[in-house]
Amino acid sequence: MVAGYKISSDTKQMDLSVIHGYLSGSYWAKGVPLSTMQTAVNNSFCFGIFTDEGQQVAFARMITDYATSAYLADVFVLPEHRGKGLSKWLIQAIVDDPKLQGLRRMLLATSDAHNLYKKFGFSALASPELFMELHRPDIYQKKV
Template identity: 35%
Template sequence: MDYEFDDDPARIQPDVVWTYLSTDAYWGRWRSRADLDAQLVSAWRVVGAYRADTGEQIGFGRAVSDGVGFAYLADVFILPEHRGRALGKRLMRHMIDDGPGRDFRWVLFTGDAHGLYEQFGFAAPDATAMVRPSRQG
């Protein structure tokens, strides 16, 4: 099966993103559909992964940025039935290495997939980083 990766926001299928994030993702389930829709509209960059034959969206990643030197990566996923094909790596490459923020300082919060993110230069925070935990959940 062939796949395509695209950063066109108009191609994102919000129902696919919402279904995964509201049911399967361990992070951010406190969000409403309206919250997600607002995040999609205000995102600095979104990348979708799609089946080449049908156009069905099977993966997603979102970034928030100042557009100059900093970006926050969020909501990265590949649907379970499409995993094991290095699609997460391809999505990350499209989002970070091949995108306009390749030289930025990137951050993310994750409880898993550390091995994937380390391949793209993510590491434990250094002494310059501090985090104020969310009060939303």
């Protein structure tokens, strides 16, 4: 728990303007359309951190079947709220959530936060040769 903040997994509380505003400028979702982000939020198990006044300052979502596996995506804390332990609190809340217990595997991809996730048991793939991907990193920049 961090004084002055609360965590919620109620999708109705998620502020799509804050989420899209941050993610559309991120290195991993640059240019993501608002409609795409709305669909992603609607179809994911979302977590947000909010100030006591209700302003959303952090976000993460789990893409999951709630039975066997989950993928952690779109994790961020707004820059002005960093350095307060919010990212650790957010990841702990996700890993500890009762709906996510008993999963065989949780995955994530990150280029800059390995040390954060290692604190919660995440590690490099034990058998990376088993994993494949169809990766389209510039999909949001392509003209339709």
